[in-house]
Amino acid sequence: LRQDQVEAVYGPGKTPEQCVLVVGELLSVPADGPVLLTRVDDAQVAAVLDAHPGGEVVAGTVVWRRASERAERVVVVTAGTADLPVADECAAVLDALGFRPRRITDAGVAGIHRILAEVDELLAADAVVVVAGMEGALASVVGGIAACPVVAVPTSVGYGAGLEGVTALLGMLASCAAGITVVGIDNGFGAAMAVARALPRGTRRLRVAEEPAS
Amino acid sequence: LRQDQVEAVYGPGKTPEQCVLVVGELLSVPADGPVLLTRVDDAQVAAVLDAHPGGEVVAGTVVWRRASERAERVVVVTAGTADLPVADECAAVLDALGFRPRRITDAGVAGIHRILAEVDELLAADAVVVVAGMEGALASVVGGIAACPVVAVPTSVGYGAGLEGVTALLGMLASCAAGITVVGIDNGFGAAMAVARALPRGTRRLRVAEEPAS
Amino acid sequence: LRQDQVEAVYGPGKTPEQCVLVVGELLSVPADGPVLLTRVDDAQVAAVLDAHPGGEVVAGTVVWRRASERAERVVVVTAGTADLPVADECAAVLDALGFRPRRITDAGVAGIHRILAEVDELLAADAVVVVAGMEGALASVVGGIAACPVVAVPTSVGYGAGLEGVTALLGMLASCAAGITVVGIDNGFGAAMAVARALPRGTRRLRVAEEPAS
Amino acid sequence: LRQDQVEAVYGPGKTPEQCVLVVGELLSVPADGPVLLTRVDDAQVAAVLDAHPGGEVVAGTVVWRRASERAERVVVVTAGTADLPVADECAAVLDALGFRPRRITDAGVAGIHRILAEVDELLAADAVVVVAGMEGALASVVGGIAACPVVAVPTSVGYGAGLEGVTALLGMLASCAAGITVVGIDNGFGAAMAVARALPRGTRRLRVAEEPAS
Amino acid sequence: LRQDQVEAVYGPGKTPEQCVLVVGELLSVPADGPVLLTRVDDAQVAAVLDAHPGGEVVAGTVVWRRASERAERVVVVTAGTADLPVADECAAVLDALGFRPRRITDAGVAGIHRILAEVDELLAADAVVVVAGMEGALASVVGGIAACPVVAVPTSVGYGAGLEGVTALLGMLASCAAGITVVGIDNGFGAAMAVARALPRGTRRLRVAEEPAS
Amino acid sequence: LRQDQVEAVYGPGKTPEQCVLVVGELLSVPADGPVLLTRVDDAQVAAVLDAHPGGEVVAGTVVWRRASERAERVVVVTAGTADLPVADECAAVLDALGFRPRRITDAGVAGIHRILAEVDELLAADAVVVVAGMEGALASVVGGIAACPVVAVPTSVGYGAGLEGVTALLGMLASCAAGITVVGIDNGFGAAMAVARALPRGTRRLRVAEEPAS
Amino acid sequence: LRQDQVEAVYGPGKTPEQCVLVVGELLSVPADGPVLLTRVDDAQVAAVLDAHPGGEVVAGTVVWRRASERAERVVVVTAGTADLPVADECAAVLDALGFRPRRITDAGVAGIHRILAEVDELLAADAVVVVAGMEGALASVVGGIAACPVVAVPTSVGYGAGLEGVTALLGMLASCAAGITVVGIDNGFGAAMAVARALPRGTRRLRVAEEPAS
Amino acid sequence: LRQDQVEAVYGPGKTPEQCVLVVGELLSVPADGPVLLTRVDDAQVAAVLDAHPGGEVVAGTVVWRRASERAERVVVVTAGTADLPVADECAAVLDALGFRPRRITDAGVAGIHRILAEVDELLAADAVVVVAGMEGALASVVGGIAACPVVAVPTSVGYGAGLEGVTALLGMLASCAAGITVVGIDNGFGAAMAVARALPRGTRRLRVAEEPAS
Numbered sequence A, B, C, D, E, F, G, H: 001l002r003q004d005q006v007e008a009v010y011g012p013g014k015t016p017e018q019c020v021l022v023v024g025e026l027l028s029v030p031a032d033g034p035v036l037l038t039r040v041d042d043a044q045v046a047a048v049l050d051a052h053p054g055g056e057v058v059a060g061t062v063v064w065r066r067a068s069e070r071a072e073r074v075v076v077v078t079a080g081t082a083d084l085p086v087a088d089e090c091a092a093v094l095d096a097l098g099f100r101p102r103r104i105t106d107a108g109v110a111g112i113h114r115i116l117a118e119v120d121e122l123l124a125a126d127a128v129v130v131v132a133g134m135e136g137a138l139a140s141v142v143g144g145i146a147a148c149p150v151v152a153v154p155t156s157v158g159y160g161a162g163l164e165g166v167t168a169l170l171g172m173l174a175s176c177a178a179g180i181t182v183v184g185i186d187n188g189f190g191a192a193m194a195v196a197r198a199l200p201r202g203t204r205r206l207r208v209a210e211e212p213a214s
Ligand SMILES: Nc1ncnc2c1ncn2[C@@H]1O[C@H](COP(=O)(O)O)[C@@H](O)[C@H]1O
Pocket: A176, A177, A178, B008, B009, B010, B011, B038, B039, B187, B188, B189, B190, E080, E081, E082
């Protein structure tokens, strides 16, 4: 029914041949939206680039028809080194959509000065993605600073009581920062798509005079 | 740090006197944003309206300084009768923020024609909140139709395998509809606040000419 | 006590020798029902086909004494590519039982038009098996369309919040579509056997005149 | 889309007025199918019988337009006394649908002779519903005896390690009896509806000559 | 074997008579340590004060032989209003032990300026107890600021995804702030006792010249 | 404090050298009880047999000083092929203790005639160990037949809803057969030791005349 | 099939009339075994004692035909005050079976001297039941001292991390004391029945000369 | 904000190059605190020792600038062999901090005499770390003996019902020994850091005259 901005194929579990086929179908539509193949392995990359030249590989994602740059400011924040792969996937998808996300890294809340040094960046953002494992507390702190849409991505990094992302997931859902939202564990792709929903292409938010009160 | 659009006090666990005090402090600030007291009981309502006249009570929420109407179209969809209280709280908070949300009710996916009859409404929306318990499948279907931000609220209705909202929560997080986001179980308030983040007051999304591609 | 329609041996954890032995015993009974060895590896296949020629290998299942074709219409629906192996096992067992199942693939509910295009197929079915991972919502939608027995198979595909099939399982059990039933995670075999129970061999459902009301 | 055999309204959480309204709408359709209001309390019963005379109350369910008797044999088996309310709801819905279910009670597997005394009844059945809490083992034993559709209903009876039905639910899903299916915890209604799907009204299963083998 | 600093009786589930008896035994020992009866109801209070005059009631705890004031600085921090009862019990036990704890309230991390305003207090502390529900993030932030022992108490406040304290518990255990420790959900008593272990009565920590390196 | 009948060393995680050392210490005590090293790998076996000749290897267990045969009848029952390794370990330990256990295999309750064929064996037993995965129902059935101690061992075999033994564990704990007891998942060793506690070496149960009633 | 030593009816969920009926049937059998009605409320007690005089009420259990005293020594150990009701039920059932159990109370392992003071009692026991909530550690300590059958009963006492008995249950199952066994949460009745299986009525364990080694 | 005593880098998931870089930055600060790289593999060790000579490797941890010896007595207790790796990491970090911890090994509570033999050591300790898997009961027993800070580390050793450390974790949190605290599963590092918080460097606890009572 709806017109998607982007077509994305999830790589794992598909043979290189299946990848070539599905990507080929999507590219055959004379639309201008990007086409993505995510979480690829080497064999899949080789096959699809051979069949469909012009794809760029970033952070395990192959991108065709990367969108032109957009004006909105999107920030991707990570707590620790181990959250980087999920954040990288998110950034790669954002980039394919035309956003050129800024990155804030190593901003775990146990060193609260690190995220405080980025307050201006957060206040200026049109959307923020927070990628964090372990206790996921970073999302609450960022959500309390930024006024824009904040999408939290729990990651499965860490060991023991991190419960492979469930601890971060629960913490983000139970966050005391009003209005932050959450996507599935390690779902950097989903967070990028949520940003795309909030900042629809071909539009711009402009200040307007307020309507008189009811 | 940030300027909130709204101040909300969570009623449960507070004495009527505590409610009067906290609400009084918030109203004493000469700001123009709404003040809310949520999930109130009768004694709390009596006390705060006596001390701070002018509050309106809607769906268990007392609202002071209700915002003037805004132009954006927000839709709140529910699956079944039992989801209504959570959706009502969400709608009351949206209303306080100036949104006049449209409601789609009884749209459970086991009767798929019901949500299909609302496709035009969903395509025209600036934001959609989906409130659903049991298996939470409605969020996936709506997320596949609407292109705008879709915030899913799992509810604790139902019995047995609904696990008091956990089944709907997990289903929404694992949804195959890209870019939908989730808030905590029964958190209609949080969903309204997420909408407010996506549609910041005093701005309007306008169509713009595309920038040339990179 | 009962006369089984089929004898099935579960391969994993058995040595090739054990497989040869058990299958041999089952084939030695002069019955006309099919004999199956499921989830086999290469060594097991080599051994049993050597000892007991005439078996056919489909989707990891070896079939002896495949049943003759039956008239009932059985449909196996899948949501995504990753659900195919489970659906294939189900289809192979159905085929051994004499059903020649129709397949509907890639019918995830986030693109609701895909399953809607198959409404006639679903209305004409005598039984439907729905194989889906992630949030499992497809079972609710199909259960709302088809009037016949609908058996839902949750699959362990997906990552993170899919919880290795538990999310789909819970969602299917909590489904708002009345009368659909569920088998264990990834249990395509069990779903085929449930269909066999609903459509007993050697019988046919025929329209009859209604009895007068009580 | 589909033509339901029955319209059922779930009582809990609805006001008596809402019940009167919804039931009224359903009865106003000049169809011949039964209308049910389930899990009612006294106030709801009083209101709906006053507004819509002719309803019969059985096991917390109000039934209008009870279907005429059907020929198929349906058996409802329970393990212990505490499973009776769920089985009673199931039997009431089956009765409204025209089945006059036979009941086997107190057949817990710790006294295996009790269910063995009913083997003939089980072999003659067209469908069996097994209602059991605690470890749910009864479903496996019955599924090993009966060749027809066996629908298992886990119940939340018992304490401690029964985990409010989750233990029985898991046990039934993991059952070694091939082809039994499961509905949600305490969902006697769902089990009855599953039987209705397997034994569609206005048809009868008749023995036919086998088709020649493929 | 060891000499306890304090004797504590857990009130719930004991009759007033049992309380009188147990407290009487403890007071009969000519020791100088405090005796506590925790989580009392009105009947228990009446009975024990009648039998054993001299007890003081604070935050549901009856205290006999309250210890003289000690020099160490202990801080009890709470995130929200609903955490206060647990923090109050902790403070009452600390007080009975001779600590006169300072309180920091309403310091949830979604308003990070609130805890930042207390940095000097935290740096000067000899021990800190952090009492927080929901996502429990406050413990990580405090643990990153204070260098002394930080004991985290998860509370069961909040609803939905807070899972009655489990979310906060997991978040605190998975905290990225090195060296913070955790006690059971709502166990304010245990946190106070942990402080008592870290700051043994009758001793004082004094600066010493460092030993030469190995 | 107590005199153990047997000394057992758990192999996994120990180097061959550690195994040699610990076993050596135990054998150096001039007692007459057996010494066991369980769950060994090849390198451990080679090392310990070299250092301490005379050990026998059965089912992954090395046994020194195997006890002389005892008169009591112990039965080890298994549901399926996959339960055999756990049952084998249990039988090996029982054998080391002097019991020569009888084995009943492939007695899953979905074919209830299989365990019924062994009623006499069960009635004559002094103790029964039931080893079963999946839904664990076999323990309930056996517990309803045998009057002697019945020790249930849940196994982690099976897939999906078996939850790696948790389903069987819960089912056995919630069993409606009074007085059966349970040990940890896959803990065949523990079950054998429980039998040893019930049937202490050097004693024999003999019929006695009843004391007169109180 | 088997001859039970005792007939027990579980009271909760039964009407007083149902209780009278079932107890009446059991008493009508001219056997000499005890009849129990457990977990009764006042109305049930009044009804059954009126209909069936001669029952004695102990710890919520009504006992008819209490067995004559037996010589075996059974000990019931509890960790804390809150475990007493479960232990009392266990002792009442043991008493009905003819055992006159000794009680050791308040023996929580945090005061290890308390259980050490009872070592002689434990060494002399023929069977021990350990009833403990919270972390359930008492079972491991007792299992390391006593050589006889040790049955552990986890209780649902405690709050927060006790998880209503699950923590104690898991701890007992994972115990490092070899050969202790576990029954369901709060299942004092089951533990008593397990003792009855280990010490069959009408027999006595006597020392015998050892058989010569194999 | 705060001055850390130690800088620790978590090795897993970092390339050798990343390790060299981060360690280099930390060593470049002319501070006197130790620098740690934990859980290293061979390639990481080779790279960092090459780039930054002077590091010592103990128990998978590389230590630079090991602190001079301190006077406080710290004890690390383990229940079984399998807990040793976690305890070794804890001891290595303690050693880097200047503590020279004493070790008590193989002190599982099923042989209670083993920990009782160490009572004097425990009473003399300034801090105790208890490392235990399975049921974690050792922490309760030690906490009941020692009066100083007791930090419990649950380990993921064991199988089945140990649930990879969750059982020990829950047991330690629910412990009846007042004032013991807990860190995450397998988090030996965190326990060492908790000891460092309780015993701050450059200070010494000295006995003082008591203040007069209030
Ligand atoms: N109905 C509600 N549901 C969820 N969160 C709420 C609700 N009402 C208020 N809140 C949140 O709770 C915070 C106030 O908590 P408190 O300080 O305890 O009153 C607000 O800032 C909101 O973020």
